[in-house]
Amino acid sequence: MRLDRRLSNLGYGSRKEVQRMIRLGEVTTASGEVLNDKSSVEHDEIRVDGELLDPPSPLLIVLNKPAGYVCSTDERETTVYELLPERFAERKPGLNSIGRLDKETTGMLLLTDDGQQLHRAIHPKSKLDKVYHAVLDRPLNGTEGATFASGEMLLDSDNKPLLPATMEVLGENEALVTLHEGRYHQVRRMFAAVGNHVNELRRVKIGNWALPEDLEEGQWRIVSEEERVLLFGK
Numbered sequence: 431m432r433l434d435r436r437l438s439n440l441g442y443g444s445r446k447e448v449q450r451m452i453r454l455g456e457v458t459t460a461s462g463e464v465l466n467d468k469s470s471v472e473h474d475e476i477r478v479d480g481e482l483l484d485p486p487s488p489l490l491i492v493l494n495k496p497a498g499y500v501c502s503t504d505e506r507e508t509t510v511y512e513l514l515p516e517r518f519a520e521r522k523p524g525l526n527s528i529g530r531l532d533k534e535t536t537g538m539l540l541l542t543d544d545g546q547q548l549h550r551a552i553h554p555k556s557k558l559d560k561v562y563h564a565v566l567d568r569p570l571n572g573t574e575g576a577t578f579a580s581g582e583m584l585l586d587s588d589n590k591p592l593l594p595a596t597m598e599v600l601g602e603n604e605a606l607v608t609l610h611e612g613r614y615h616q617v618r619r620m621f622a623a624v625g626n627h628v629n630e631l632r633r634v635k636i637g638n639w640a641l642p643e644d645l646e647e648g649q650w651r652i653v654s655e656e657e658r659v660l661l662f663g664k
């Protein structure tokens with residue numbers, strides 16, 4: 431792919447804008463050699479204004495979502511995409527979140543520009559477990575775990591019972607809940623159905639991969655190949 435198209439697809443500017451950057455000598459190799467449209471160089475050799483080029487597609491990133499951000503691209507709301515570099519919004523193919531977290535839910539959110547990966551991961555048959563840490567308004571009464579695990583729990587406005595979910599008690603009003611599906615506001619609605627209320631909700635694990643401890647709220651990073659395997663398998 432020509433260099434101008436490559437940069438444009440990564441969101442560095444329109445074809446015209448990146449052609450100008452190339453003409454001005456802003457696009458170089460690591461050793462400073464100025465590149466032109468016809469240069470064929472490895473992706474990781476290219477620098478823009480001396481900075482490493484963003485990774486190509488397929489891109490998979492993990493974000494530690496803060497409260498108050500929505501996962502949709504609704505312009506009236508503050509979206510998770512605002513936590514990423516602005517040019518990511520111009521990438522082709524574009525990034526989408528793998529499933530969604532509510533506006534007030536925090537924690538682990540994956541985003542990818544790989545349509546196939548996205549499709550596989552959000553398919554109802556996907557075996558991706560998701561683990562949530564819930565802080566509750568009232569103390570647990572001891573029966574929630576059995577209700578959640580029953581496979582018979584039917585939430586208001588759903589026509590199918592929930593798949594069995596597991597719950598681990600962490601404290602008087604704190605629990606870890608593992609889901610094998612992802613319905614709208616599921617954890618909040620499950621606790622509401624047993625007479626409680628979720629005050630704080632945080633996704634702490636997806637598949638076999640826990641949210642990296644060094645990733646602060648609002649921060650994101652690229653998922654490594656080993657981490658990708660922990661998430662999705664081979």
Ligand code: URA
Pocket residue numbers: 530531532533535562614615616617618619631
């Ligand atoms: N369950 C919820 O209630 N909210 C989320 O964001 C995810 C799971």
